[in-house]
Every structure is written in C-alpha cells, then in structure tokens.
Amino acid sequence: MTTNTTPTAEAVRSPTVEKRLAIAEIAAPLLCAGIMPLLDPQAATTMSTFLAAPALIASANASGLLNDRLLDDIPGGDLLRAHRRPMFISAIATATAAATATLDGQAGIDQLVAGWMTMPSLPGLVSVAWLGAVGFVGFSLRRVIAGHRRPHKAAPSAAPAANPVDAAVRDILHGWDAHISGENGAHPGQHLTLTAHGPEMWEGVIEAAPGRPVTVTGETVSGVYRLPVDWISITEGPHTSSRNIRVRTVAPTIEEAQYSTLEARWLRRVAHKAGCMPGTHLEGAVPDPATGGVAAWIVADDDTDAITVPDQYRLAGALHTTTLLVAVEPTSNPRKAKFRLMERSPLQDGRPLPGPGALLANKNGFIQLGGGISGRPARLQIFDPTVGAQHILVAGVTGSGKGGVLQLICLAYHVNKVAILYADPKGSSNPAVARMAAYAGCGKDGAMGTLRLAYAILLHRIAESAATDAKNFVASAERPYVAVPLDEFAQVLGEKSEHMKEASFIVAAIAEQGRSLGMAMVLCGQIMNLDKMGSDTSIRDNIFYGGALVLLRSDSAQKQRVDLPDAFAGIDPSKIPAFWKSDAEESLIYDPTVPEDDPSRTFGVGYTVGPDEQAEMMRVWIQETADGLFDPADIVYPADFPDWGDREAIAATPVGPAAVDYDEDGDDSMWAPSAPVQFTKEPTAQEKILTVLEDRRDPIGVEIGYLHLDQITQMTGVARKTVENTLSRLAKDGTVVRNAEAAGEYGLPLPPD
Numbered sequence: 001m002t003t004n005t006t007p008t009a010e011a012v013r014s015p016t017v018e019k020r021l022a023i024a025e026i027a028a029p030l031l032c033a034g035i036m037p038l039l040d041p042q043a044a045t046t047m048s049t050f051l052a053a054p055a056l057i058a059s060a061n062a063s064g065l066l067n068d069r070l071l072d073d074i075p076g077g078d079l080l081r082a083h084r085r086p087m088f089i090s091a092i093a094t095a096t097a098a099a100t101a102t103l104d105g106q107a108g109i110d111q112l113v114a115g116w117m118t119m120p121s122l123p124g125l126v127s128v129a130w131l132g133a134v135g136f137v138g139f140s141l142r143r144v145i146a147g148h149r150r151p152h153k154a155a156p157s158a159a160p161a162a163n164p165v166d167a168a169v170r171d172i173l174h175g176w177d178a179h180i181s182g183e184n185g186a187h188p189g190q191h192l193t194l195t196a197h198g199p200e201m202w203e204g205v206i207e208a209a210p211g212r213p214v215t216v217t218g219e220t221v222s223g224v225y226r227l228p229v230d231w232i233s234i235t236e237g238p239h240t241s242s243r244n245i246r247v248r249t250v251a252p253t254i255e256e257a258q259y260s261t262l263e264a265r266w267l268r269r270v271a272h273k274a275g276c277m278p279g280t281h282l283e284g285a286v287p288d289p290a291t292g293g294v295a296a297w298i299v300a301d302d303d304t305d306a307i308t309v310p311d312q313y314r315l316a317g318a319l320h321t322t323t324l325l326v327a328v329e330p331t332s333n334p335r336k337a338k339f340r341l342m343e344r345s346p347l348q349d350g351r352p353l354p355g356p357g358a359l360l361a362n363k364n365g366f367i368q369l370g371g372g373i374s375g376r377p378a379r380l381q382i383f384d385p386t387v388g389a390q391h392i393l394v395a396g397v398t399g400s401g402k403g404g405v406l407q408l409i410c411l412a413y414h415v416n417k418v419a420i421l422y423a424d425p426k427g428s429s430n431p432a433v434a435r436m437a438a439y440a441g442c443g444k445d446g447a448m449g450t451l452r453l454a455y456a457i458l459l460h461r462i463a464e465s466a467a468t469d470a471k472n473f474v475a476s477a478e479r480p481y482v483a484v485p486l487d488e489f490a491q492v493l494g495e496k497s498e499h500m501k502e503a504s505f506i507v508a509a510i511a512e513q514g515r516s517l518g519m520a521m522v523l524c525g526q527i528m529n530l531d532k533m534g535s536d537t538s539i540r541d542n543i544f545y546g547g548a549l550v551l552l553r554s555d556s557a558q559k560q561r562v563d564l565p566d567a568f569a570g571i572d573p574s575k576i577p578a579f580w581k582s583d584a585e586e587s588l589i590y591d592p593t594v595p596e597d598d599p600s601r602t603f604g605v606g607y608t609v610g611p612d613e614q615a616e617m618m619r620v621w622i623q624e625t626a627d628g629l630f631d632p633a634d635i636v637y638p639a640d641f642p643d644w645g646d647r648e649a650i651a652a653t654p655v656g657p658a659a660v661d662y663d664e665d666g667d668d669s670m671w672a673p674s675a676p677v678q679f680t681k682e683p684t685a686q687e688k689i690l691t692v693l694e695d696r697r698d699p700i701g702v703e704i705g706y707l708h709l710d711q712i713t714q715m716t717g718v719a720r721k722t723v724e725n726t727l728s729r730l731a732k733d734g735t736v737v738r739n740a741e742a743a744g745e746y747g748l749p750l751p752p753d
C-alpha cells in the first residue's frame with residue numbers, strides 16, 4: 001500500500017502559535033514606549049540590554065545570517081523564516097522606543113509618539129518613521145491576526161510548493177484550530193503539526209501541554225473534517241504528550257479499503273490500552289485467497305516487549321466477527337504473529353482423506369491428521385522413534401468428532417503397523433476401530449478386559465527389558481508398538497465407576513511406564529478433572545501434559561478444570577461453535593428439523609500442536625468411516641507377548657487393587673503372569689522436578705536455589721516439553737518461583753519467616 005504523501009517542506013504548526021507571535025511583534029514597540037518611561041533609569045538600562053537579544057536575532061534573521069538549514073533544525077524556525085521582515089521592523093521600532101525612553105524619558109517618548117504634529121521638523125520625521133514602522137508591522141500581520149492567512153514561505157530548498165497544497169494545508173490547520181485545539185474547540189491546547197501532506201492523505205503529530213495526554217479521538221477528527229472515522233488512525237506519538245495522526249482524505253480503492261480500514265479498526269478496537277492486544281499494530285496486509293479475507297502481521301509497537309496471545313473470543317468480538325473467522329498464530333519472534341480475518345473459513349468444507357497412505361508417519365512419527373487454517377498440515381505424533389510410544393488425548397464434547405478423530409488415529413496405527421487394543425466401555429462407539437483392533441473389548445467389563453490385557457503386555461515388556469537391559473524401544477514386526485485406545489474414558493476412570501481403582505491403576509501404569517516400552521494410551525472423552533482420575537497425577541502429567549493433544553469443541557467448564565499447556569495459550573476450545581452459521585443467521589428459536597449430523601456442524605474442528613509449534617485451528621480429514629480402508633488380513637498383534645493365546649483369561653483376571661479382592665474369593669483358576677514382576681511405581685514428572693529443586697534448595701533458607709530448565713531436563717530425564725509444561729503449571733500455583741533476573745530458571749520459594 002502506498003502512503004501517497006510527501007513530507008511537508010517544513011512541519012506546519014497550528015495558526016494559534018503564529019497568531020501569538022504576531023501579537024507580540026505588533027505589541028512590543030507600543031508596550032516598550034508605554035512602560036519604559038515609568039521605570040527608574042537603572043531598570044530601563046537593564047531592560048534595554050535585555051531587549052538587545054531578540055533584536056540581534058531579528059537582525060541576523062532579516063539579513064539572511066540564519067540560513068535555511070539552521071532554520072529547519074531549530075524549533076520555530078519556520079516562523080522565523082516566515083516573519084523575517086515584520087519581526088525585524090518590530091525589533092527596530094522596539095529598540096528605538098527603548099533607547100528614547102532610556103536617554104530622554106517620558107519627554108522623548110512623547111516626541112516619538114506625537115512629534116509628527118510638529119512637522120516639518122527632525123523630531124517630526126523621526127516620529128513619522130517610528131509610527132510608520134509600527135503601522136507596517138500591524139498591516140503586514142493583519143491576516144495572521146484575523147486568522148485568514150499566514151505569511152508562510154516555503155524554504156527555498158524545499159520542493160516547489162504549489163498553491164493548492166498551501167490552501168489545503170491551511171484548511172487542515174484552520175479546521176483543527178477552530179474546532180479542536182482553539183479555546184472553544186473540543187480539545188483546547190492540543191495542537192497539530194503537519195508532517196506530511198498529499199492528495200489522498202495527510203499526517204501529523206498532535207501535542208498536548210507538557211505532562212498532559214492527547215485526548216483527541218478519531219471520532220472528533222471525523223466530525224471536524226467530515227470524513228469517515230475508518231479513514232483516521234491515531235497512534236502512539238514520540239512522547240506521552242503526543243500522538244501521531246494519519247487521515248485519508250479520499251476514499252480508498254476497494255483493495256486498500258480492505259486493508260487500511262482493517263488497520264484502523266485494529267488500532268481502535270484491538271490495540272488500545274484496554275483492548276485484547278494492546279501495544280500492537282498491523283503491517284503488510286495482503287489478500288488471503290484461501291479465505292477470501294485478509295492476512296497480515298501483528299507487530300508489537302516500539303514500546304511493547306512482546307505481543308500477548310489474545311483470547312480468541314474477545315478478538316472475534318472486537319473485530320465484529322466469529323471465532324471461526326479470525327485466527328492469530330504466534331511465531332518464534334515474540335514481537336510478531338500472523339493474523340487472518342476470513343470471509344469464509346477454509347475449514348468449513350473440510351478436506352476428504354486422500355487415502356490411507358496419507359496417514360503414513362514420517363521418520364519422526366508424525367502423521368497428517370488434517371489441515372490447519374493457514375493451509376499448513378495439522379500434524380500429530382503417534383510415536384517417537386527416539387523416546388518410544390506417544391500417549392494421546394482426544395478431548396471434546398458429544399458430536400465434536402472424537403469418534404472420527406479416533407478412527408483416523410487408529411487407521412494411522414493400522415497403516416503404520418501398530419497393534420491396537422481397543423477398550424470401548426459404551427460398546428459399539430466405533431465399530432470400525434473394533435474391526436481394526438487386534439483385541440477389542442466392548443461394554444464396561446469388556447473395556448476392563450482390554451486394559452488388563454494391555455497391563456499384562458506391559459508387565460511382560462518390563463520383565464523382558466529388565467532381563468535384556470534394553471534401553472530404547474525399537475519397534476519391529478516381532479515387537480510392534482502397541483496402542484490402547486480407551487473410548488469415553490470417564491466411563492471407567494470417573495469417580496462413579498465401579499472399576500475406577502483398577503482402571504486408574506492400569507492407565508497410570510501404562511502412562512508412566514509404557515512410553516519406553518512402546519505402549520501408548522489413547523484417551524478419548526470429555527476433559528474432566530484430570531487430577532481426580534486415579535490416585536495420583538500420572539495421567540495428567542504423562543498424557544495431558546506429556547502426550548499429544550487433540551482438543552475439539554469442549555464445554556465451557558473445561559477452562560476451569562485444567563490449565564492448557566503453554567502451546568495452547570489463548571485458545572479456548574469451548575468457544576468453537578457447534579455450527580458454521582454466523583450470528584446473523586442464528587435463530588432465536590430452536591429448530592428441531594436440523595438433524596444431528598447436519599453437514600454444517602463443526603465436527604473435527606479443533607486444535608493440535610506439532611513439535612515446538614503453536615496450536616493452530618484445524619480440521620481433521622473428512623472420512624465418514626474407516627471401513628474399506630484397512631486390510632483385515634493385515635492386522636498387527638503384539639507378537640512378542642507369549643501369553644496372547646490366553647488373552648481371554650487374562651482379560652477376565654482383575655489386577656492391581658482389584659486383584660486383592662479377587663484373590664480373597666479364592667478362585668485361582670484364572671491366568672497369572674508367567675514371570676511375576678514387581679511393578680515399582682516410577683515417580684511422576686512433577687515429583688522428579690520437585691526432587692531436583694529440593695536438592696538445590698539453600699540449606700540455610702537465605703537465597704532461592706534456581707536451576708535452569710535445561711539442567712532440570714537433564715537431571716530428571718523427563719522430556720523437555722513436559723518439564724516446561726509442568727514448571728509453568730507449578731509456577732502458576734506458586735509451588736515454584738521463576739527467577740525474575742534470568743529467564744528459564746526456577747526454584748522453590750523461600751520458607752516463610
């Protein structure tokens with residue numbers, strides 16, 4: 001976008017300042033003649049000496065000793081240049097009056113003022129000359145005093161100033177003076193200095209009295225110049241008693257309108273102090289063909305350290321749009337983020353799954369689950385070749401598309417040769433997944449069966465890796481990754497579940513130990529109080545904070561239940577509407593004819609985050625059913641598990657806390673692990689972090705012992721992302737404190753005195 005302005009040859013100031021100077025020039029000789037004879041000789045001499053300084057400046061200015069370059073650089077230089085002649089003559093007349101009063105007192109002044117009556121005579125000639133000089137100053141400045149014209153001359157070095165520009169500049173300044181900065185204006189004393197002017201817009205600086213803020217608003221300027229308010233932008237100025245102003249004077253082209261009005265709207269509605277992104281502005285707006293809207297950079301103002309990720313809901317409200325049509329994507333530069341204001345969301349139609357091959361994982365275990373709003377692939381890690389399996393949480397309310405996501409994830413497991421053990425407490429939630437699974441348990445008891453089988457495989461792998469002293473898990477056809485999707489997890493993990501203790505025990509065990517043994521938990525359901533799932537925090541730490549998340553539309557209570565990891569900053573999945581309809585279309589009255597699976601539902605829309613990326617709104621592939629996309633003859637089994645033949649017996653044998661009750665019943669006909677393994681509970685990520693910080697604690701409690709994130713990661717052996725997320729959560733609840741002087745350092749707070 002071009003600005004279409006050129007800097008004015010000189011910063012053009014408000015007529016009020018010039019009017020005051022003109023009054024001073026006219027009044028100086030008269031005041032001098034009136035006051036000086038009343039002073040005692042000593043004071044009169046002092047005053048004459050004092051008056052020599054302005055007289056000298058006026059003489060130097062009139063004789064051209066003050067060149068244009070100097071005048072351009074000094075404050076008020078433009079006025080000195082414009083007032084060369086009247087100022088000089090005023091100085092001579094003032095000096096004459098001062099000298100006469102000092103030498104001859106009142107008699108001399110009387111002669112100066114009334115000597116013309118004695119004509120022809122020498123005093124009469126002097127009197128006529130003095131009165132003529134005073135009259136000339138008044139005459140030459142009459143228009144300035146009347147507020148109609150200013151005797152401004154452009155600097156000779158400046159581009160030739162065409163008269164229409166002068167006239168336009170004058171109109172702008174007079175309009176400002178009369179209606180804004182003048183005594184009867186809307187903001188008295190808030191003067192405008194024009195810095196650039198062109199046929200399509202002008203720019204300037206508004207200055208208030210020292211220490212006072214500028215309060216002129218776009219609305220006031222719009223009213224004064226009769227221009228739409230969207231054409232006016234007022235931004236932070238060079239100091240706190242100033243603001244920059246930019247005013248379009250002709251209608252922008254359609255393209256420009258889209259951008260410049262957006263930039264102005266941003267400043268007015270989003271970037272102000274109480275707005276949702278204060279201290280920011282938009283740059284480089286371009287049309288976004290994918291959305292029919294605009295994409296731009298959000299940039300921090302000079303006096304803002306970093307942009308804050310806004311609440312999507314507030315931002316959508318500020319820009320008068322919906323949460324589905326606005327997107328902010330942070331970048332690795334804390335001062336910049338990508339912004340998109342859409343006419344139509346590219347997610348609305350969704351993209352059909354190109355085929356099962358599209359779900360093949362890359363070498364780091366990432367699959368493409370769908371497409372992001374920016375057009376980037378929405379990626380999800382299903383395993384990590386360096387650290388093992390990856391736990392996953394798919395969260396969302398009924399109808400948000402969890403089932404669809406789980407189906408896609410399981411299809412990805414299938415094509416990537418991962419064995420699936422499916423637990424479906426509700427029964428028939430996802431028949432296609434059940435058909436892809438090596439083992440599927442339906443209903444609550446069936447789901448517990450799957451979990452017990454998974455636990456048996458875990459125990460086997462623990463024993464095996466202890467025996468072989470294996471460190472990293474390497475997947476193979478003989479020892480594949482095993483994924484344990486638990487659908488509607490609250491059905492067995494929730495507080496009301498009769499299986500809660502046993503299910504929590506198994507899920508926590510897989511969450512803690514499974515990763516390095518190639519076993520992943522996939523929880524699917526509504527986010528509930530993760531702290532309350534099981535007896536410890538391992539599910540929350542290892543799956544929610546340490547795993548991969550797919551957050552679909554949630555209910556509004558979600559935010560209170562759990563702090564989202566940092567990569568999801570500013571995101572509130574409860575603000576994803578159920579339908580694509582805009583507010584304008586939304587009916588007040590419930591329409592029972594809208595079917596549940598209406599194609600305009602937002603199923604599959606949510607957020608996921610790739611490695612070191614920020615969460616972006618995305619939609620998973622559109623694929624009604626995975627049936628027909630997998631090969632039933634190619635289902636992977638955990639071939640390394642020697643007791644697979646006993647799987648039904650294993651599934652029927654309670655374990656962990658439930659095993660105690662069961663043994664008391666005395667029925668020992670069921671399966672028992674072939675090599676009994678003592679399952680020792682690993683400390684959670686949080687416990688490990690707190691232990692290393694405790695060790696670092698100052699024994700005498702005088703100073704906080706800080707450790708850097710990198711050190712904590714190294715000392716605990718916990719994944720860095722988990723360390724970051726856990727520390728940020730602990731810092732929020734006050735369990736740890738951040739070092740204000742060194743970024744990335746944490747310690748335990750000092751004990752109270």
Ligand SMILES: Nc1ncnc2c1ncn2[C@@H]1O[C@H](COP(=O)(O)OP(=O)(O)OP(=O)(O)O)[C@@H](O)[C@H]1O
Nearest residue numbers: 397398399400401402403404597603621622623624
């Ligand atoms: N990826 C997808 N592709 C095509 N259609 C989908 C997809 N995901 C969901 N749907 C459609 O949306 C409907 C609701 O989705 P789904 O059953 O997956 O939601 P849910 O969150 O699992 O709900 P519930 O908890 O009630 O089972 C499905 O019946 C299906 O028609």
